[in-house]
């Protein structure tokens with residue numbers, strides 16, 4: 001979240017557009033849900049919903065996940081990802097492409113602890129559950145909460161996406177507004193046909 005404190009000057013131009021679209025959603029929980037597409041080891045696509053957790057100090061998009069999940073192993077063999085973030089009230093879609101890096105508590109204890117402490121007790125529960133994607137285990141454990149003073153789950157990972165291309169589609173104007181920015185062009189804006 002620290003980049004919210006950075007000066008607007010240092011941020012890529014699409015960051016303020018993304019922030020405006022988020023603000024229009026108000027406190028709706030869906031405003032932080034985005035879809036993450038990865039490539040499985042056999043080359044076929046996988047997509048699922050994750051919660052946006054903030055921006056790293058370097059401007060990478062941060063998500064949280066579980067080291068035991070399939071996406072984690074997929075990212076080790078293919079770190080290229082695309083995210084799709086829909087803002088219903090703003091009628092805007094952002095597609096964000098980049099490379100995902102998985103960060104463990106051993107690598108960056110303070111960053112992991114910061115995220116862990118910001119999670120609610122019920123938000124932490126999934127990291128205390130049995131391995132995701134395995135056949136259902138009635139024995140569990142299936143806790144409903146993990147207290148603030150519990151140590152960081154060894155399953156927690158930060159997924160940091162270093163973005164290389166961002167595209168916005170805004171359905172409000174006529175014709176629709178579609179534009180892209182690429183890191184290699186210094187985030188220069190390119191308007192596209194919708």
Ligand SMILES: Cc1cc2nc3c(=O)[nH]c(=O)nc-3n(C[C@H](O)[C@H](O)[C@H](O)COP(=O)(O)O)c2cc1C
Pocket residue numbers: 033046047048049050051052063064065066069070071072132133
């Ligand atoms: C609203 C919503 C939010 C979710 N947020 C996360 C999240 O932040 N991190 C996460 O790893 N999984 C999250 N999930 C679960 C994933 O969509 C997915 O089912 C799980 O991570 C296993 O994915 P995989 O088998 O592709 O690795 C969320 C699911 C929903 C419906």
